[in-house]
Amino acid sequence: MNSANELSPRDARVCLPRRPNEAGRVLRSQQSAPSGMARLLLAAGFFTAAAAATCWDGAGGFAQDKWPHCTQLASDILMYYGPDSTNQFMKLGLFVENHAGWSALALGGNGGMKGAQQFVVRKEAGQFIAEERYSTDYVTPQLQPSQEVTLIFASEEGGNIAWGVLVPMKACSGGDRYPIEDVSKFMHWALGAEHAFSHHSRRGQFHANLVSGPTTTEDMSSYASADMLMPDVSVVMGAGGNDAKNPYICGIFDLEQLLPAGKDISSKFHVAKFSAIVDQDSSQYVHHMILYECEPWGLQSAGYTHLSIVPECESMPPSCNSMKWPWAVGSEPLVLPTNVGMPFGSGSRWYALQMHYYNPSLHTGVRDSSGVRLTFAPALRTFDAAVFRFNGGTDSEMRADIPAGQQEYVLKEAVVPSQCTDSWTADEVNVVGVVYHAHLVGKSLNIDVVRADTLVGTMRLEHLYDFNHQSLEPPS
Structure with missing residues (x-):
């Protein structure tokens, strides 16, 4: 069994998780605390569980040389993270005081659960498992058809939960996933009252740069x-x-x-x-x-x-x-x-x-x-x-009438021609943030950057637009 500070070398050389069960999920049991010094650190954390959790106090056995970054998400919740030695995978860890039930971290295109990619750790038949799920709406997130999360370790001792997972920086298979980039992006955390996956009992949203770590405000x-x-x-x-x-x-x-x-x-x-x-x-x-x-x-x-x-x-x-x-x-x-x-x-x-x-x-x-x-x-x-505002398809002068009764309708793309962009006098334009706005009917929007007929990339990746969570986010 691995501890918080003992990462299997093989975990950083594979894209799909090891030891999948019949549902495609990775099982990794962790019934006892890590050995040696990690056990002593965990014990120290458990004795102080009544106080607010703080980074690097030994809680959960996370050591800074293995988990270089830490963010306090709530008074009783810590997230540990950082790239692995290959810079191809991201380590995500969570410590929660006085909790017994499922817990999750998520990558989001915005502050809501629509379009979020969740990494859930919970117990099934007495063993810890890690699951990758995806939200299409304000409904129970479903398992991704393919699983790309590997459970490094998990423990539930002294009334606290601690776990670590490994996920690829760029997805290896299809599906609605987000690349992990060196930029601050929306993330979520959520806790469930029991290990059976169901509606969360607590949740929160925050921004994090998983690659470079916390910044000074x-x-x-x-x-x-x-x-x-x-x-x-x-x-x-x-x-x-x-x-x-x-x-x-x-x-x-x-x-x-x-x-x-x-x-x-x-x-x-x-x-x-x-x-x-x-x-x-x-x-x-x-x-x-x-x-x-x-x-x-x-x-x-x-x-x-x-x-x-x-x-x-x-x-x-x-x-x-x-x-x-x-x-x-x-x-x-x-x-x-x-x-x-x-x-x-x-x-x-x-x-x-x-x-x-x-x-x-x-x-x-x-x-x-x-x-x-x-x-x-x-x-x-x-x-x-x-x-700089892009406005496409918002009135009848820009498009034909949308047929009634359509569940989905894709508007024709609006293109800013090169004759326009070539007239800009600035040597360069640096985009500091992108926000989408589509009232209550929009489902998905994107702005692609094309240079010399070659797609450079999408300016902001947001799989599903959510009216309740519109915000200016750094470009991809």
């Missing part, structure tokens, strides 16, 4: 900020709207009146972070928000001033065309790299925040004060950020 607690908040608007469709269940309302903001001391609207400055502020009393109705920069002539001609409301705003006011920040359900704060900032100022005062609300039951009396917080970098950064 920029401390912005002392940075100045400004809020653009809808002024307690009534969530009802304005005159000229098309659908009472989907009102679009805009708030107009004069940033000069919102700037903190020391910021001059005539000077250029950078926003380092965008954070959605969602009114908890109306959060269920907030579908998306988009912040646009506006030219003053369009607003002045319509008589708009600071905190004016545009009651019907599916089409933006004239001159409000430069997108600065998009947000949709499930999005996290947008934190730009430390050398990148979204440019503001330089005399541009006026902004429009477009709010799309979704009120399918036409509830009355709904009011909203949601918006965005702009966190300013203390100094100008090296690179300017911008938003």
Whole structure:
């Protein structure tokens, strides 16, 4: 039997797991603690089980020379990870205090379980097994037709669970799997109340770079900020709207009146972070928000001033065309790299925040004060950020009508021609994040990069789009 720190050399030289049973799953029993020093370390961890688990305290027998990275997922949950010596396989380990039941880690295209690739460790007939499962919806994840997970070790002692598995960095067989790359991506953890696989009792989502390990987050607690908040608007469709269940309302903001001391609207400055502020009393109705920069002539001609409301705003006011920040359900704060900032100022005062609300039951009396917080970098950064929007098939001018009653329908691809990209003046464009948005009917989206008629790759891999989990993610 292997322990947490004793990896079989053969495990790093095969793609398919060893010792599959009739269901294609790998069985590896671990009924006793690892021997020698690992046993002593485990014992030390069990004696302190009442306290919060901490990395490298010996809990589970994980040693840093074998498991180079560790992330605390919850006060009682630790994930250990790192590439194996061949850099062809990834080691994933989990330690959970005071738990007896199945446990899992997952690679996800977003923060939800739709499209997630799960690695489940549980007991069957008294033996630990590792299973690779896949979620197609908010239903029980099914076993992958082929299994590419190998159980290194597993133990259930002192009321705690510890295990390690080995998975290929790139899948060897087909199926909906995610390559493990040197970039931060969504992952999930989940726990079950018993070893029979069923609905989770606890779960969580997080980001991790499994190759390079944890990164240091920029401390912005002392940075100045400004809020653009809808002024307690009534969530009802304005005159000229098309659908009472989907009102679009805009708030107009004069940033000069919102700037903190020391910021001059005539000077250029950078926003380092965008954070959605969602009114908890109306959060269920907030579908998306988009912040646009506006030219003053369009607003002045319509008589708009600071905190004016545009009651019907599916089409933006004239001159409000430069997108600065998009947000949709499930999005996290947008934190730009430390050398990148979204440019503001330089005399541009006026902004429009477009709010799309979704009120399918036409509830009355709904009011909203949601918006965005702009966190300013203390100094100008090296690179300017911008938003590039691909819009394909969203109206009848781009496609024929979609036939009724179709379970699946694939829209014709939209191509940005080389005549367009060749006109770009920048020496190079670095993509820092990609987000998909397809309202409630979209199932799967992708953006392919083609250079000289050769496919370079997919910009972001998300097997299944999930309206409840839309977020800006680093490109593949």
